[in-house]
Amino acid sequence: MGHSTKKLELTGQRFGKLTALRPAENIGKKTAWLCRCDCGKEIVVITGRLRSGHTTSCGCLKSKDGLALTYVDGTCVEMLRARTVRRNNTSGVPGVDWWASKGLWRAMICFKGKRYYLGGYRRFEDAVKARRTAEENLHDRFLREFAEAASGQNATG
16 A cells, blocks of 8 residues: 655646756655756756756756846845846735735745745735845845945945
């Protein structure tokens, strides 16, 4: 009565910039796929990270003008500055989405590779306010410190 270890059929499916080519060896107990990025590089990604939208490229993500993005401790400076709204966002406000199972607006913020849950709110405006406050506390301070560090390097160089 062993449980089925049949992999999902993802061949040819796209996940952001990645196209699933074929099943890869498991990573630990997790199933994984060999994927090709639009940039041409091939990487192996855990199935769950593809399907959840956590991994959408080989890591090559470039800004729209083709310049490399600046990552500091896993946080992209340019995306913070641009207040980017992800394509899969349901509200039009970064970090705020409809949490259907609870019937609430959920506020979250990702910073330095960690996701922070800011709460569930009945009113959309309250979720947006929680997100904006977190942006001011985390992102804006980070961008100010980044700009000061960058200008400090320029002054001494």
